[in-house]
Amino acid sequence: MNFALILFLLLLVSGVLWALDRFVASKRRSVGARTPWWVEYGASFFPVILVVFCLRSFVVEPFRIPSGSMIPTLLVGDFILVNKWTYGIRLPVINKKIIDVNEPQRGDVMVFRFPGDPSLDYIKRVVGLPGDKVEYFDKKLTINGQPVPQNAAGDYLHTDRLYYSPSFVEKLGNVEHRIIVENAAPAYVSQVTKYPFQENCTYTNRGLSCTVPAGHYFMMGDNRDGSFDSRGWGFVPEKNIVGKAFYIWFNSSDLKRIGSFQ
Template sequence: MSWNFALILFVLLVLTGVVWMMDVAWLRPARQRRVADAAAEFDRDRAPHLARVEGQAAVSQHRERTLAEAGKAPWWVEYSVSFFPVILFVFVLRSFVVEPFRIPSGSMLPTLQSGDLILVNKFTYGIRLPVVDTKVIGIGEPQRGDIMVFRYPPEPDVDFIKRVVGLPGDEIAYVNKELSVNGKPVPRERMGDYFEPDRASYSAEFSEQLGDVSHRILLDAQPGGSEIYPNVAFPYHNRCSYQPGGMRCTVPEGHYFVMGDNRDNSADSRYWGFVPDKNVVGKAFFIWMNFSDLSRIGGVR
């Protein structure tokens, strides 16, 4: 959906931009010449007669109307010239600076809720060409703990949002609901219980320290592990092994391993594999609105 919108915006930008340039180079000068010719013809042929019959005030009104008609641009030129600066501003802002997204599900609870409207920094991970999404300037790379928006690998037209857990070369293990990175358990501390309205149930809430980022996660209250079955034969699936209660993966170069903060209710890299760098969109950094709860507005991490 996001990729389609970017393509539509790009096409509109090109079309209106071409018309805008045509107007500057040829159409507008031609209109100005028509106005000048119409003014000369009116002053020579019509003005004296109108002055005698209707008075000088009427001459001015008729002259203004005649010149306006002579200088009127076709509707498609008017619309293109009017909308081109707006489309250009939106295109540049959305492609290189920030892009808005809406959280559609509870997979990132308790950090992000369904209905949160967030802003995503588009240049944190480098400057990419719009539409084709090819990185041309490397500014930074995703880090463990980042909340990252990306194009869902099995369906690139769909945007997903998850937390970066594994970087290229990392060994990720998730066994019996315990997360380890490169053989070291990720520290977490029990905080209490969290009520999920969508599921009408309680989950155990923990504070987790992933890299430099301290954040909250949810785990279903029942003890023990859970079986993980990949739902697709994803690229580099041979780098993952599945076992009773969990799985282990080694992240390939140029890819990332991501998970939802709502660990038992998130479709993420455990099931469909790694996120290639070419699919990265940006880093979520701010909730700018939630119409059901205005207190949600603020930064996220």
């Protein structure tokens, strides 16, 4: 369900009621007469809905992490904030950019509309920019022929299932972040769907190599063997960008997780 569309329709209805009451009905109403309840409540909600709509559309939007694809950076149940203006000002509902601000950078954690179903919001890390050649062979990431720096960071404990995964500190652009890799998982991409510009990618039993088309981005989860991402469903077009994730504002299981992240 498109919450932005629902909020826009509520704003439209309450705004019409507020305007009719303010400029038409109130002038025709006799002194002392009560305002109809449906007009009173509808009009009174308009300022609140307007503030929420503007904040959510142009400033920050809250999201909840539903899967483990971004472990260890983001956990299931994390409530995060997404900066809606850092990649440009976009019209609500249709998500069309009208003002340029910044472009996504390697290492950013980005929320976007899933290319296969734009009604779904996904969150992954920006790995490849337009024109980049991204290679992921034998679970090692290379961009434009340069291996991405990666250092061992000990084992990561999955507290929900009580097992360990090897973790590494990876540096994409100016961003250092942790990733986890499962040694037992295969190096090849096990799930691939048909997607635009698929001819830009070559798959082998060791991984894949892709050249990112203009106006698109290559995304990967920090849980490298537990993420269905650009390796399997292709590139994210610029028009699908929602915003940059930057802050965990709540997690009912661990309040210590509240704060910013890389």
